[in-house]
Amino acid sequence: AYTARDPTPIGSRGTGGVEMALFGRKQQVADIDLRERPPVQKFGYPTPCPECGANGYLDSIDLIEHTMYQHCPTCWAKWTTTERELANSQ
Secondary structure (H helix, E strand, O other): OOOOOOOOOHHHOOOOOOOOOOOOOOOOOOOOOOOOOOOOOOOOOOOEOOOOOOEOEEEEEEOOOOEEEEEOOOOOOEEEEEHHHHHHHO
């Protein structure tokens, strides 16, 4: 025997007219920034060489004068950096 087809969409039958889907909605994904950021220079950490730009080597820190003594293992340049210089550069 032939019966008449129900014209309401399958997803809304018995749910009060709310559309249903096989899969749920996609969750919002947070954007992740993958760009390189310039390193933050802090007192007590080596700074880049002022001559060649390579990573510096921290030899010693004078806690009374707030001075870092550094050298470059690439070009052998030596330099000092004070805590005040680093604070003013940011």
